[in-house]
Structure formats: structure tokens, C-alpha cells
Amino acid sequence: MKLGWLMSPAGNHPAAWLHSRAALHGANDFAHYVKLVRKAEAAKFDFVFQADAAGARDGNMAALSRAPRFMNIWEPLSLLSALVGVTEKIGLAGTMSTSYYEPYNLARQYASLDHLSGGRAGWNVVTSAHPAGGYNFGRDGLEDHALRYERAREFVEICFGLWDSWDDDAFTLDRESGVYFDLDKMHYLRHKGTFFSVRGPLNIARAPQGRPVIIQAGGSEAGKELAAETAEVIFTRDASLEHARAFYADVKGRMARFGRAPDHLKIMAGLTTIVGRTAGEAEEKFDELQSMIHPVVGLEVLSEDLEGIDLSDLPLDQPIPRARIPATANRHKQFFDQIIRLIDEEHLTLRQLYLRYGAARGGDVIRGTASQVADYMEASFRGGVADGFMLAFSLVPDGLDDFIALVVPELQRRGLFRTEYEGTTLREHLGLLRPTSRYQATGASHLAAD
Amino acid sequence: MILTASFPSADTPPAITLAHYRALITGVAHAGLDAALFVRSPGPATPMLDGAPLIAALASVPVGIGLGASVPLDHTEPFHLARAFAAIDRLTGGRSAVIVDLTAGVERAAQFGHVAPPDDPDARAVECLETTAKLWDSWEDDAILVDRPGGLFTNPDRIHRINHEGMYFTVRGPLNAPRPLQGWPVIIVPVASAESRSFAAQFADVALIAPTTRDAAQSACAAIREQVAGHGRRLQAIRILVDLVPILGATTAEAQRRADAIGQHGSALQFVGTPSQLRTMMREWDAVGACDGFNLLPHDPPVDFGLLATLPHTPDAAGMTLRDRLRLPRPVNRYAA
Numbered sequence: 001m002k003l004g005w006l007m008s009p010a011g012n013h014p015a016a017w018l019h020s021r022a023a024l025h026g027a028n029d030f031a032h033y034v035k036l037v038r039k040a041e042a043a044k045f046d047f048v049f050q051a052d053a054a055g056a057r058d059g060n061m062a063a064l065s066r067a068p069r070f071m072n073i074w075e076p077l078s079l080l081s082a083l084v085g086v087t088e089k090i091g092l093a094g095t096m097s098t099s100y101y102e103p104y105n106l107a108r109q110y111a112s113l114d115h116l117s118g119g120r121a122g123w124n125v126v127t128s129a130h131p132a133g134g135y136n137f138g139r140d141g142l143e144d145h146a147l148r149y150e151r152a153r154e155f156v157e158i159c160f161g162l163w164d165s166w167d168d169d170a171f172t173l174d175r176e177s178g179v180y181f182d183l184d185k186m187h188y189l190r191h192k193g194t195f196f197s198v199r200g201p202l203n204i205a206r207a208p209q210g211r212p213v214i215i216q217a218g219g220s221e222a223g224k225e226l227a228a229e230t231a232e233v234i235f236t237r238d239a240s241l242e243h244a245r246a247f248y249a250d251v252k253g254r255m256a257r258f259g260r261a262p263d264h265l266k267i268m269a270g271l272t273t274i275v276g277r278t279a280g281e282a283e284e285k286f287d288e289l290q291s292m293i294h295p296v297v298g299l300e301v302l303s304e305d306l307e308g309i310d311l312s313d314l315p316l317d318q319p320i321p322r323a324r325i326p327a328t329a330n331r332h333k334q335f336f337d338q339i340i341r342l343i344d345e346e347h348l349t350l351r352q353l354y355l356r357y358g359a360a361r362g363g364d365v366i367r368g369t370a371s372q373v374a375d376y377m378e379a380s381f382r383g384g385v386a387d388g389f390m391l392a393f394s395l396v397p398d399g400l401d402d403f404i405a406l407v408v409p410e411l412q413r414r415g416l417f418r419t420e421y422e423g424t425t426l427r428e429h430l431g432l433l434r435p436t437s438r439y440q441a442t443g444a445s446h447l448a449a450d
Numbered sequence: 451m452i453l454t455a456s457f458p459s460a461d462t463p464p465a466i467t468l469a470h471y472r473a474l475i476t477g478v479a480h481a482g483l484d485a486a487l488f489v490r491s492p493g494p495a496t497p498m499l500d501g502a503p504l505i506a507a508l509a510s511v512p513v514g515i516g517l518g519a520s521v522p523l524d525h526t527e528p529f530h531l532a533r534a535f536a537a538i539d540r541l542t543g544g545r546s547a548v549i550v551d552l553t554a555g556v557e558r559a560a561q562f563g564h565v566a567p568p569d570d571p572d573a574r575a576v577e578c579l580e581t582t583a584k585l586w587d588s589w590e591d592d593a594i595l596v597d598r599p600g601g602l603f604t605n606p607d608r609i610h611r612i613n614h615e616g617m618y619f620t621v622r623g624p625l626n627a628p629r630p631l632q633g634w635p636v637i638i639v640p641v642a643s644a645e646s647r648s649f650a651a652q653f654a655d656v657a658l659i660a661p662t663t664r665d666a667a668q669s670a671c672a673a674i675r676e677q678v679a680g681h682g683r684r685l686q687a688i689r690i691l692v693d694l695v696p697i698l699g700a701t702t703a704e705a706q707r708r709a710d711a712i713g714q715h716g717s718a719l720q721f722v723g724t725p726s727q728l729r730t731m732m733r734e735w736d737a738v739g740a741c742d743g744f745n746l747l748p749h750d751p752p753v754d755f756g757l758l759a760t761l762p763h764t765p766d767a768a769g770m771t772l773r774d775r776l777r778l779p780r781p782v783n784r785y786a787a
Binding site for chain 2: 017018020024025053054056058064065067068072074078079080081082085101104108113136137166171173197203204205294
């Protein structure tokens with residue numbers, strides 16, 4: 001079972017920072033992150049993960065000043081690089097957008113992170129799904145979903161090519177002959193496509209992992225296709241086990257068309273947990289946080305994932321009128337569909353809806369004793385739902401500490417989770433192959449033909 | 451006198467590990483220098499790490515020196531630049547510097563071929579940095595309240611859209627991160643042309659020049675300072691450092707032997723001698739106002755910095771920002787009332 005932690009300085013509950021157990025200044029304090037990530041490494045987590053958004057949300061400041069979750073974010077690559085210096089083994093993964101970066105710059109930065117970390121980098125490929133990003137890059141808000149995915153596909157393809165610019169043994173550094181690198185082992189990409197033209201080569205040696213572990217999270221049709229073709233990890237977040245199982249089978253089933261084995265993609269389900277010594281204690285912790293959500297924050301969390309519609313005039317103790325809901329999503333399809341499902345299937349009032357959805361952005365908060373949480377995880381893991389979990393904790397550091405102290409030993413006792421790292425790279429932790437360079441692959445088949 | 455170090459060599463396996471750079475900057479700190487500058491440019495075939503993740507990875511090394519990384523202003527978006535260095539400045543406890551890379555060229559443009567090459571790369575660079583600075587200012591220093599009883603994490607009146615609409619960039623802002631600890635990171639500009647001199651005069655906290663004689667240094671400094679004044683900046687707002695290749699030895703003869711083996715590479719000013727002879731030379735330049743310090747480009751950093759460390763110097767101190775160390779003013783926030 002693979003475990004990642006979606007880093008959050010106070011917890012992923014919208015009211016977490018208000019809780020007296022959260023570190024008041026933790027969000028902008030690197031020393032706080034160092035402590036947390038070292039705990040995750042001591043517990044042998046596969047990786048920590050830094051989520052991202054390409055712009056500050058600044059529409060509804062009354063709500064955002066109470067819960068600035070997408071306003072105050074460490075730039076992922078910088079944070080992950082800094083964490084390289086204070087950890088030894090744990091994987092370091094983060095989001096960077098294909099909509100606003102240049103492939104050459106991104107490829108270079110991720111290759112740098114992979115070198116500096118000795119092969120622990122992971123890249124979550126996103127297309128960015130919020131208009132706030134576009135306004136910072138000369139765009140008129142958010143581009144069309146299909147266009148973003150088309151660009152993402154070409155972007156990833158270029159990065160893969162650039163990461164193969166140099167064969168693993170290209171730099172000979174032979175002082176006697178004066179030969180610095182072997183010219184035959186340097187490759188120009190010469191890409192000319194719809195969105196980009198990039199000549200290459202990348203000006204950095206091939207990374208220890210060949211390329212960073214490729215992560216994706218899209219739940220749309222285009223997202224699933226791209227994942228089946230290129231992803232090595234996908235994050236899912238489906239509250240319904242049935243949907244999650246169908247998704248798992250669907251994506252893994254598509255991989256054969258791209259010549260890939262199902263095991264070369266790890267599906268990691270989003271899991272927010274609160275563990276207690278007793279089930280009652282876990283419930284109490286949850287209720288305490290829920291009681292702290294300010295209504296304007298609750299409505300903002302919903303509005304964000306309902307394409308930004310205004311909900312402020314609606315009575316809190318009645319359901320949202322169906323006519324107010326947009327017909328389709330152009331932002332995050334997964335989050336949007338989740339809210340629609342809650343509206344259609346559970347007929348919640350607006351207040352119930354924001355409490356239910358807002359507690360973990362649509363995901364269930366799995367609450368209980370260590371063995372109950374481990375039961376839930378084991379059932380998903382053995383039941384064709386997930387190969388592992390992207391963990392989030394409602395309150396940090398308590399949630400992280402409790403999970404590590406109580407649930408990890410239980411998972412280890414059941415033989416579900418490692419007690420030591422198997423290797424040193426993120427690929428080794430995840431059981432993923434190191435990709436062979438496209439140029440060396442060609443050479444190998446040529447030799448075989450001889 | 452300010453002393454910095456730059457490492458122009460390539461980054462290749464097997465030395466392309468954090469341990470290698472950690473040892474490198476520890477040597478710089480022990481030698482009593484003020485900052486390590488990683489000039490790392492995209493485009494040329496010379497293999498190089500990206501400087502920004504490199505200095506971020508070095509943030510936790512227990513030294514107090516500044517850390518600089520170059521940023522190509524012809525192919526960087528202001529929003530990316532602003533957030534990366536807002537993060538890096540905080541991660542390093544306010545010890546970061548942006549080294550402005552103005553060396554746009556055909557080689558680099560080939561990696562970004564779909565973007566129309568800026569008709570005026572220098573104008574783009576100016577606008578890029580100006581926009582970036584606006585983004586750094588978009589959070590006032592007291593924007594974060596973390597007021598639990600009032601339920602307010604931030605003060606919405608202290609966070610500003612920049613609404614920049616220029617020739618090359620349209621950026622609404624605000625930045626999604628608080629203002630860097632130093633206000634802005636230290637801005638370092640290598641001066642190699644009339645354009646870069648003008649850029650330095652306008653923006654640089656630190657200008658790097660490469661004269662080959664003391665007289666040339668004096669006149670280069672005077673020319674920059676005149677332009678600095680022309681931009682309405684105080685002369686004390688800029689530090690001018692001379693690039694210098696030190697080839698040191700415990701004795702003059704040993705230094706000379708090293709120099710003979712190395713030979714002359716490039717056009718940079720070389721100094722061959724003992725550490726104390728180097729210090730004498732630096733003091734002479736300082737006494738006549740030829741510069742505010744030197745940017746050392748060693749051939750063999752462990753050797754040269756090991757020798758420099760034998761001179762008496764103030765020990766490396768933690769807990770100081772790079773601006774404090776260089777006695778540079780903290781930029782005033784344009785949005786603060």
C-alpha cells in the first residue's frame with residue numbers, strides 16, 4: 001500500500017487554522033514544515049505532496065480572509081527543493097501547471113529537483129482549473145477544458161523528450177582525451193507542434209529517475225485518456241466506493257492500448273481521516289472543527305467548485321434551487337460532479353451541504369479508531385479501489401501524529417505497509433520502472449536485430 | 451568591503467548532488483564571504499542545474515551567507531518569478547538574491563520557439579522585473595493577521611491587485627504569497643553592455659562589473675553611479691563589485707605555479723598571489739573608490755577559499771538578511787499607505 005501526504009500546515013479543514021492545536025504561524029514557517037515532513041519520513045511514507053494554484057483567489061475577500069486556502073501558497077518547486085536538504089528518502093512531489101509554464105523551463109526545474117534529491121521528484125501535471133490563474137498570465141480567465149488538455153498532452157510529450165536529451169552515460173569527462181561528453185549521446189528534440197516548438201537539448205544531464213514520477217488527477221474523459229497513456233500515479237477522490245471501483249477498472253483497462261501494464265500506474269485515493277482512541281473521540285474532534293466553519297467560508301468553498309456562482313442570497317436551511325446550478329463544469333469536473341451528486345442523492349440543505357462538502361472538499365472524513373480506519377483502507381486496497389492513499393488530515397499536527405502513532409503500526413501489523421524503505425528513489429518506493437531513454441530503446445532493438 | 455563568489459563551471463554527474471553544493475557554500479561561508487552566486491542560464495549546451503531550486507535546496511545549510519540564482523528575464527513570467535523568490539526568500543530567512551540574466555540569444559530562443567522573440571528583449575526584461583516587484587508589493591508586510599478571536603487570517607485591505615497592463619505582460623495579481631522577508635530579494639545585475647548598465651542603474655542593488663584595470667574599474671563605477679543618480683536613486687543604494695579570478699597560494703611561488711598550470715581563461719581580471727597580498731590589493735582598490743567589493747570566480751573553490759579562510763575575518767553570522775549584511779535599504783512598498 002502506497003501512502004502520500006497532502007501537506008497542509010494546519011490541516012485541510014477550512015477552520016483548522018482557528019484551532020488552538022494548530023501552529024498559528026505554521027503556514028509561512030519553513031521550520032514547521034521541516035518538523036512535519038521529517039515525521040512523514042520516519043513513518044516511511046512514499047512521498048509528501050505540495051498542491052498548487054496559479055493565482056490568488058481574491059473574489060470574495062470576506063470569506064477568503066477567514067480561510068485563505070488558495071491565497072497563501074508556497075511555490076511548490078521551491079518548497080520541495082528546500083525539503084531536499086532536510087530529508088533523505090521520502091519522495092517530494094508537487095503540482096505545476098501546463099497552462100502557464102514553458103516546457104523547457106519546467107523540464108529543467110524538475111530535472112534539477114530530481115538531481116538534487118537523488119531521484120525523489122514527482123510532478124503532478126495539471127491544466128489549472130481556476131480563472132484566477134489566467135488573469136496573471138495575460139489570459140482572459142480560464143481557457144476551454146478541451147484546449148487545456150490538448151496543450152497538456154503536447155507539453156508532457158515535450159518534457160518526456162527533453163528529459164531524454166542526454167543518454168545516462170553521455171558525460172564522459174575524460175581528462176586524458178579532453179572529451180567532455182559523447183556527441184552521439186546528445187539528442188535534439190526538434191519538436192514543432194500546435195502549441196510549442198522546442199529544439200532541445202535540455203541543458204542538464206538525464207535525471208536519476210530518468211524523469212520525475214508523473215502524477216495526474218483529472219477525472220474527465222480527456223483526463224483519463226491522458227492518465228492511461230502517461231501517468232504513473234493518479235489521485236482520485238470519489239466518495240462513492242462504487243464509482244471509485246469503476247474508475248479504477250476503467251483507467252487500468254485503458255492502459256493496454258498504450259502498451260502499458262496496469263501495475264505501472266498507482267491509483268491513490270484521497271483520504272481525509274480523523275483517528276481517535278475511541279470512535280467517540282474521533283467524532284468529537286470532527287464536530288469541534290465543523291462547529292468552527294463560518295457560513296461565509298462554507299458558501300465560498302461550495303461556490304468555488306460550482307463555477308463561482310453566488311450563493312450568498314440563499315437561505316441556509318433549504319436546498320439550493322436546482323435552477324441555480326450551472327449545467328456543466330469548466331473548472332474541476334470531479335469536484336463539481338461530487339456536489340451535484342450530494343444535491344441529487346442526499347437532498348441536503350445549503351448549510352448541511354457546505355458542512356458535508358466543505359469538511360474535506362467533497363471527500364468523506366473517515367473517522368474512527370485505528371483499526372476502523374485501517375479496515376476502511378484495507379477494504380479499498382484489496383477491493384480494487386485503490387493502490388494507496390493520498391492522506392489529508394483535518395487538523396495538523398495532531399492528525400498526522402495520530403495517524404503515524406496509531407494507524408501506521410496497524411497497517412504494518414497487517415502486512416499492508418512497509419517498515420523500511422525498499423530503495424532510495426521515489427520510483428523504487430512506488431515500485432515503478434525507471435524509463436529507458438527513447439534513444440537508447442531504439443539502440444537496444446537495433447542491437448537485438450543484429 | 452563586500453565579497454561574493456560565483457561558480458561558472460558546469461554541473462555534471464557525479465558532482466551534481468546536494469552534498470557537492472553544500473560543501474561548496476560552506477567553504478564560501480568559512481572564507482568570510484557575503485554570498486554565493488549561482489549563475490545558471492538556460493539555453494547553452496553547458497549542463498547546468500536551474501539556480502532557483504539549487505539555492506532553495508541550500509536553504510537549510512547552516513550558514514548565514516546570501517544565496518543568489520540567475521533568472522532569464524527574456525523567458526520568465528513575472529508571476530512565476532515573483533512567487534518562486536517570495537518562497538525562496540522566506541525559506542532562506544531573507545538571504546536570497548535574483549541575478550538578472552539578460553543574455554537573450556538565438557540559442558536560447560530556440561527552446562521557446564513558439565513565443566515570438568521579444569522585439570526588444572531589454573524592454574521586456576525591464577517590464578518583467580517591474581511587474582515582478584509590483585507582485586512582491588501586492589501583500590503589505592502586515593497583511594497576515596492570524597487573528598483567531600476575530601477569525602481573520604489575512605487583512606483584506608492589505609492585499610492588492612496590481613492590474614498591470616503593459617507591452618509584454620498583463621497581470622492582475624495579487625501574488626498568492628506574502629511579501630518576501632527582505633521586501634524584495636537583493637537584485638544583482640551583471641553589467642556587460644550599455645543596456646545592462648542602464649538596467650543596473652535602474653534596478654540593481656548590486657552591479658557586477660568586469661574591468662581589467664583599477665582605472666577602468668573607477669571609470670566604470672563612475673559611469674554607473676552617474677546613471678543611478680539620473681534615476682533619482684541614492685548612490686548608497688547600489689553596491690558595485692568587480693569580477694576577479696583569484697589564483698592563490700600559500701606562497702607567491704606556489705600561486706604562480708598554479709597560475710602557470712591554469713593559464714588565462716577568458717578576459718576576467720586575475721590575481722595571482724598569497725591571500726594577504728590579495729587583501730592588500732583589495733584594500734588599495736577600496737581606498738581609491740574603484741569598487742565596493744569583489745565577486746570572486748575561483749578555478750578551484752576548495753583550494754582558494756581554504757586559503758582565504760586563513761586570513762582573519764568576521765565569522766559567518768546567521769540570522770541576518772542579505773540586505774542587512776550588504777547594508778542595503780529595504781524597498782518601500784508602493785501600496786502601503
